[in-house]
Amino acid sequence: xxxxxxxxxxxxxxxxxxxxxxxxxxxxxxxxxxxxxxxxxxxxxxxxxxxxxxxxxxxxxxxxxxxxxxxxxxxxxxxxxxxxxxxxxxx
Numbered sequence: 001x002x003x004x005x006x007x008x009x010x011x012x013x014x015x016x017x018x019x020x021x022x023x024x025x026x027x028x029x030x031x032x033x034x035x036x037x038x039x040x041x042x043x044x045x046x047x048x049x050x051x052x053x054x055x056x057x058x059x060x061x062x063x064x065x066x067x068x069x070x071x072x073x074x075x076x077x078x079x080x081x082x083x084x085x086x087x088x089x090x091x
Contacts, residue, residue, distance in 0.1 A: 003063060004063040008057075015053040
């Protein structure tokens, strides 16, 4: 299979995860979260998967990893790190 095909499969899979997280939820609950931390805990995990789907989609369109793909993937990684900090470290 070509790189474009793999990027398309990855984008579709990430999109499915994003839709599941947006509709069913991600199973993460932090009952004492308030303010910005609550917003991050409630929505960031879904947004991470949206950003990954967009990154892989942009790569699929171009047929290769591009600057836009990289920016979106790095943004997803930074957001995921923020999400993990919000769930496990911050109080």
